[in-house]
Amino acid sequence: MDSRNGSVSETPLDAEIESFFDSAPPLKDSAGIIKKLKEFIEYNSTPPGVSCIDRSVNAGKGSPRRVVCVTSGGTTVPLEQRCVRYIDNFSSGHRGATSTEYFIKAGYAVIFLYRRGTFQPYCQSLPEDPLLECFECSEDSTIQVRQPHTEAVKRAVSDHHALTVTMSQLRISGLLQAIAGGHLLKLPFTTIFEYLQILQSIAMSMKDLGSLAVFYLAAAVSDFYVPWKSMAEHKIQSASGPLDMRLVQVPKMLSALKKEWAPMAFCISFKLETDSKILLEKAEMALKKYRMHMVVANELSTRKEEVTVVTGNEKILVCRDKTQADSDVEEPLIELIVGRHSAYVKDSDL
Numbered sequence: 001m002d003s004r005n006g007s008v009s010e011t012p013l014d015a016e017i018e019s020f021f022d023s024a025p026p027l028k029d030s031a032g033i034i035k036k037l038k039e040f041i042e043y044n045s046t047p048p049g050v051s052c053i054d055r056s057v058n059a060g061k062g063s064p065r066r067v068v069c070v071t072s073g074g075t076t077v078p079l080e081q082r083c084v085r086y087i088d089n090f091s092s093g094h095r096g097a098t099s100t101e102y103f104i105k106a107g108y109a110v111i112f113l114y115r116r117g118t119f120q121p122y123c124q125s126l127p128e129d130p131l132l133e134c135f136e137c138s139e140d141s142t143i144q145v146r147q148p149h150t151e152a153v154k155r156a157v158s159d160h161h162a163l164t165v166t167m168s169q170l171r172i173s174g175l176l177q178a179i180a181g182g183h184l185l186k187l188p189f190t191t192i193f194e195y196l197q198i199l200q201s202i203a204m205s206m207k208d209l210g211s212l213a214v215f216y217l218a219a220a221v222s223d224f225y226v227p228w229k230s231m232a233e234h235k236i237q238s239a240s241g242p243l244d245m246r247l248v249q250v251p252k253m254l255s256a257l258k259k260e261w262a263p264m265a266f267c268i269s270f271k272l273e274t275d276s277k278i279l280l281e282k283a284e285m286a287l288k289k290y291r292m293h294m295v296v297a298n299e300l301s302t303r304k305e306e307v308t309v310v311t312g313n314e315k316i317l318v319c320r321d322k323t324q325a326d327s328d329v330e331e332p333l334i335e336l337i338v339g340r341h342s343a344y345v346k347d348s349d350l
């Protein structure tokens with residue numbers, strides 16, 4: 001029994017993974033997160049034109065929406081329980097946020113699991129401090145959008161509100177199913193503990209979607225951590241001299257995800273290296289070892305220009321359209337993924 005999710009595992013998680021979850025501090029508002037996930041998935045897996053309440057009666061009237069979990073940003077590893085210091089993993093969140101926009105455009109509902117403070121979908125053309133730079137106070141004390149930012153603010157606000165409208169808002173407005181919102185659920189994390197616990201809850205919630213579920217794991221996940229129980233409670237004192245600390249390996253959750261949490265889902269993991277000579281070899285290894293459907297290989301310095309998608313029998317180079325100044329590599333990447341996922345869904349239906 002997995003007590004955190006209140007669900008039963010068919011096979012026990014392997015010892016390393018079990019020990020990670022056992023030693024993790026309890027996730028704040030775990031019940032609230034699971035409730036949000038349940039409502040979001042129920043809403044989006046109800047075929048259009050069918051009331052959520054009558055779902056079982058009306059099943060089969062249309063196609064349920066595909067749901068993708070996009071992870072984004074880097075996880076932190078706290079060094080103290082009352083955390084003052086932590087080890088961070090590099091990721092601006094650009095890949096995850098931009099990919100989310102293309103998945104939504106392709107008709108998917110997105111669960112966006114993101115690191116607090118990183119890039120957000122629909123906000124990328126806004127300046128760094130939108131509140132102070134985009135708005136001004138007029139003489140009659142009303143707040144106005146300043147001219148150069150009008151279009152960017154309009155787009156960010158309208159797309160954000162249309163997509164992230166909450167389930168309770170939908171119910172109150174009585175427009176459940178009738179409006180185009182409710183296709184983006186954002187869940188924030190900071191630490192490796194939060195990230196993996198929420199990812200597990202998402203995967204368990206998406207299990208019944210079968211092949212309609214996709215995992216797009218673009219977050220930069222810590223490889224080493226300090227187990228909660230062996231972590232200092234208070235701020236580590238520098239007066240005690242040099243710091244000698246043992247970090248334990250974070251178990252790769254990709255195998256648990258594939259084997260137990262959501263076995264029918266279409267899974268895409270990422271491989272990041274700074275040495276291009278080992279990149280493709282490592283991506284191929286990950287594809288086989290974790291039985292991923294695709295591994296997106298990227299090198300740190302060129303990650304915004306090109307990626308190589310490694311599948312069972314291909315290596316596909318995907319590049320940004322360099323003839324267009326504002327093009328991005330995520331557009332052709334998501335197009336490729338959507339095509340492969342469609343073929344996978346079709347095969348699974350046979």
Ligand code: PMT
Binds near residue numbers: 220298
């Ligand atoms: O956010 P940007 O600035 O736009 O940058 C995007 C990116 C470079 C961060 C992104 O494209 C990317 O490569 N993300 C994956 C980074 C990473 O963690 O790579 P890795 O090679 O260390 O791990 C490979 C895979 O294993 C990842 O999909 C990760 O989800 C998974 N993993 C890693 C560690 C761990 N303990 N468990 C895991 O499951």
